[in-house]
Amino acid sequence: MEFGFLGLGIMGKAMAINLLRHGFKVTIWNRTLSKCDELVQHGASVGETPATVVKKCKYTIAMLSDPSAALSVVFDKDGVLEHINGKCYIDMSTVDADTSSKISETIKAKGGYFLEAPVSGSKKPAEDGQLIILAAGDKALYDEVLPAFDVLGKKSFFLGEVGNGAKMKLVVNMIMGSMMNAFSEGLTLAERSGLNPGTLLDVLDLGAISNGMFKLKGPTMLQNSYSPAFPLKHQQKDMRLALALGDENAVSMPVAAAANEAFKKARSMGLGDLDFSAVHETLKAPDHSS
Numbered sequence: 001m002e003f004g005f006l007g008l009g010i011m012g013k014a015m016a017i018n019l020l021r022h023g024f025k026v027t028i029w030n031r032t033l034s035k036c037d038e039l040v041q042h043g044a045s046v047g048e049t050p051a052t053v054v055k056k057c058k059y060t061i062a063m064l065s066d067p068s069a070a071l072s073v074v075f076d077k078d079g080v081l082e083h084i085n086g087k088c089y090i091d092m093s094t095v096d097a098d099t100s101s102k103i104s105e106t107i108k109a110k111g112g113y114f115l116e117a118p119v120s121g122s123k124k125p126a127e128d129g130q131l132i133i134l135a136a137g138d139k140a141l142y143d144e145v146l147p148a149f150d151v152l153g154k155k156s157f158f159l160g161e162v163g164n165g166a167k168m169k170l171v172v173n174m175i176m177g178s179m180m181n182a183f184s185e186g187l188t189l190a191e192r193s194g195l196n197p198g199t200l201l202d203v204l205d206l207g208a209i210s211n212g213m214f215k216l217k218g219p220t221m222l223q224n225s226y227s228p229a230f231p232l233k234h235q236q237k238d239m240r241l242a243l244a245l246g247d248e249n250a251v252s253m254p255v256a257a258a259a260n261e262a263f264k265k266a267r268s269m270g271l272g273d274l275d276f277s278a279v280h281e282t283l284k285a286p287d288h289s290s
């Protein structure tokens with residue numbers, strides 16, 4: 001089975017390498033072309049534009065940063081739409097339901113097939129093929145590409161009409177971003193009140209609120225180490241999109257709104273390209289330490 005793959009950031013690179021390792025043929029494209037070099041070593045071919053990748057491959061996956069990138073790769077000159085007639089496009093980026101629906105409707109109007117399939121799970125699950133895939137849209141296309149999803153993820157969900165995958169992903173990340181802020185405040189409170197925050201991690205891990213994120217991020221946060229697995233700018237994008245979903249549905253989300261403010265503050269401090277756990281640094285800023 002041959003796949004096109006557009007977007008070789010933290011996630012796209014790991015996912016495309018996984019497909020290659022499992023015997024899929026992969027033709028890649030990335031806006032910054034030099035990022036293709038490493039994958040060529042793994043056996044990938046390179047397409048000059050999104051359009052040429054779609055022309056060559058029956059199935060093309062995209063893993064792009066945000067709604068604006070997802071729209072640009074489809075609608076701009078040399079974009080996906082130019083050769084989409086009869087081809088299949090699977091967008092795994094985290095975007096909002098409106099963006100996904102706009103892409104879906106246009107692709108279908110031009111004779112193509114569309115599936116949205118955002119993922120839960122970060123850099124390591126992407127490297128290990130342990131993502132959780134939240135698909136929606138064309139069910140026949142979902143069934144066709146399951147062999148690839150089985151390589152990329154540990155579990156795939158088919159959630160119905162386009163938009164449901166995007167919404168599920170945003171709800172999950174809204175919870176995750178809120179939890180990260182509560183965790184960060186807890187670590188800081190423990191430290192400032194004279195407790196050993198390392199002991200707090202042990203206590204948390206034994207109780208009912210033990211979870212993989214606290215376990216993974218706690219030790220590195222205590223070392224002020226924020227090498228990006230999930231860039232903070234993307235977490236803030238997800239909070240923003242989840243809050244908009246809350247607006248549309250008149251759901252009051254004061255906790256998520258406060259978490260969004262903290263991520264915005266972190267971005268204003270120049271921390272957007274670090275891991276989202278760097279929101280911890282906002283609590284060390286002068287207005288919080290006096």
Ligand SMILES: NC(=O)C1=CN([C@@H]2O[C@H](COP(=O)(O)OP(=O)(O)OC[C@H]3O[C@@H](n4cnc5c(N)ncnc54)[C@H](OP(=O)(O)O)[C@@H]3O)[C@@H](O)[C@H]2O)C=CC1
Pocket residue numbers: 006007008009010011012030031032035063064065066068069072073092093094095119120121122123229230231234235
């Ligand atoms: N990292 C994570 O833990 C997870 C991320 N996600 C989601 O997956 C998506 C990708 O995340 P991640 O890999 O971490 O992000 P990165 O920032 O590492 O990569 C973003 C990718 O998007 C490309 N891109 C950005 N803007 C444009 C544009 N205008 N036109 C074309 N290409 C563009 C980048 O190209 P270039 O190299 O040229 O900059 C790069 O390939 C995001 O939607 C994110 O929210 C979902 C689950 C986990």
Ligand SMILES: O=CC(=O)O
Pocket residue numbers: 094119120121122173230
């Ligand atoms: O979107 C991020 C993740 O860890 O999932």
